[in-house]
Amino acid sequence: MALIVQKYGGTSVGDLERIANVARRVAERYDQGDKIVVVVSAMAGETDRLLGLARKIARIPNEREVDVLLATGEQVSVALLAITLESMGYKARSYLGWQIPLRTNSAFGAARIEDMAKTALMDDLDAGNIVIVAGFQGVDPSGRVTTLGRGGSDTSAVAVAAALKADACEIFTDVDGVYTTDPNITSKARKLHRIGYEEMLEMASLGAKVLHIRAVELGMIHQVPIVVRSSFDNEEGTLVCAEDSDMERTVVSAVTCSAKDAKVTIAGLQDKPGVAARLFTTLAEAKVVVDTIVQNVSEKGITDITFTVSEADLAKTLDICDKIRDAIGATGVFGSDDIAKVSIVGAGMRSHSGVAGRMFTALAKEGINIEMISTSEIKISCVIQRKYAELAVRALHDAFELHKSP
């Protein structure tokens, strides 16, 4: 008898028929003798509808009350799923964030899970109940409703799985697993049977949308096996788990692409200690998240710094840079959102050399100029012109022969 946490996204519970479909899947698993906790998102479109109402009232609606508003989306889903399972003759009980309680900090709209009680849920499971948990929501130390931010239901599911020491956390979604790259970009994309937490983490950071990044982090910390699979068929899906020797045979596992960044160049900086610190401290205070940073070799004590930020932060970033331009002695500030970041990810890079060379060669063959490069132990990212993004993905997918099973 296993303890399984299943998470169903908004599309999977988009209407009563789909909720009935989810209920049947859950019931089938329960009938096999497993203990089941189901975590659900709001019905597809509901979170946007509610947020739309709030934004009609105020450009920046009060974030505490927006969380109260948004939390109703998941509340409706858990109730409807519980009603469906009860009508099928199963014992089901819904839990809202505060009822568990799933405790978070007070960062409304993007709260972080601090801890979670497990007694009530375990008692219910032991009594033969199917437990249904509202994803995306928690309660802060002062008893206010919080939400975890977009994709937060994935995080809720992994947190529940970690707290209950579940045997697996199955994330049911509208795709049937994690692919070597976006199948919309190349039909050669291949579904991965398994992938390591760290690789998945890099992929999530680099634009792959299949799993929420904090869910992967939590899974890695607590060693929760996460399975990504489709709620519309019975395909096997992709297992996200700790690396094993098997996986290390693959040098590159996937190619990702993100077209939501912009680059900013600060020119004519004096190359002396403290200048970069001043710049990036100021940006951090304004809550601008800086991604890749490249500094040119200085000539005659003068250098350039180029860095990327999210496209949405570009205007704000340029404003800030202009304001501190004189203080840091820069001669110019330039910004552009005409960029994309293509990355290759693979745990096997650790022990293989020549991967970077192969990547740059593949891009060069297509006449794609590399503007910035950043690397970690298990990924290499290149910033290129946005119009080449899809071409670059296809070229890299071919170059590393990702269509072939390892």
Next chain:
Amino acid sequence: MALIVQKYGGTSVGDLERIANVARRVAERYDQGDKIVVVVSAMAGETDRLLGLARKIARIPNEREVDVLLATGEQVSVALLAITLESMGYKARSYLGWQIPLRTNSAFGAARIEDMAKTALMDDLDAGNIVIVAGFQGVDPSGRVTTLGRGGSDTSAVAVAAALKADACEIFTDVDGVYTTDPNITSKARKLHRIGYEEMLEMASLGAKVLHIRAVELGMIHQVPIVVRSSFDNEEGTLVCAEDSDMERTVVSAVTCSAKDAKVTIAGLQDKPGVAARLFTTLAEAKVVVDTIVQNVSEKGITDITFTVSEADLAKTLDICDKIRDAIGATGVFGSDDIAKVSIVGAGMRSHSGVAGRMFTALAKEGINIEMISTSEIKISCVIQRKYAELAVRALHDAFELHKSP
């Protein structure tokens, strides 16, 4: 500086524009220096929409989970009103039932309030916040969401007013007060400036829909002055309060009419102890609420019993009576929903004789036959054929000259 509880019904918060209208009214009162607690219902139609979803899934959906579902309606309203007030520059904070907490028993769908904490709300009011409370919902001893039943937001508002010892509880609705009778039946209906709790209680029991009966009960117990007024204008409304010598001058205050009852006659019963007990105990066990009961004088040890139940319970009641028919020695069971109950209500009846005679004469003049009569200290009800209901109301309104101010 007064402490005022204001309750706005579903129509008053039916869309964002109306919510803005409510926010302006609340803000205006706050600006006058009063402390304000606002209790809101779900947006008009929302409770029915949610209930419709649940009933599409199951004929009798799980009542615990239905309460989880329905409670989202008020949660959306409080959040939207708080966002609106915050966007206008006021400090507002929403409270859900469990956050107060407003504790109820576990009668899901029709929970009764047991007690309510006031510290959090008072602290917020003292800090200059406008407090917004989700009506209709509470939390049971095991931490589950409960709802108070239709009209429950009125009850929430009066409970909050009682707990906080508010100076008044204003119920804003789509009518501008309590009338001598339904203005849709006669244009001579007159708005009452004030009415006693007990009269209001009788009126609510007898078909007047303006205030929820449990709200009036709570108000009477805790002596909370309740004002019924329109959220669409600034008219004075009706004050529901303890009787005073002023009010006693009015013998009859109002005429009510209910066309939602049915009558059942059990014929040929043996007139001996225990028969009626057996009948009504069986009905009570089946949760059938019996209203008026009339037993004929027996002839030769044989009698008839006629009683009324709600129209919705008629089929169930006939079933039960048929089953115990032989056991109680009845010769026949007959049912009809072709009845209406017209009533006159007035605290002044206590000290006036001749009221019943005047009522029966007025009905007789119109050729209306009285099938059953029941009385209390402050009301007289007559069951008549349903087709005469409106005629009877007009006749009684005229007979007691209710169009004239006392």
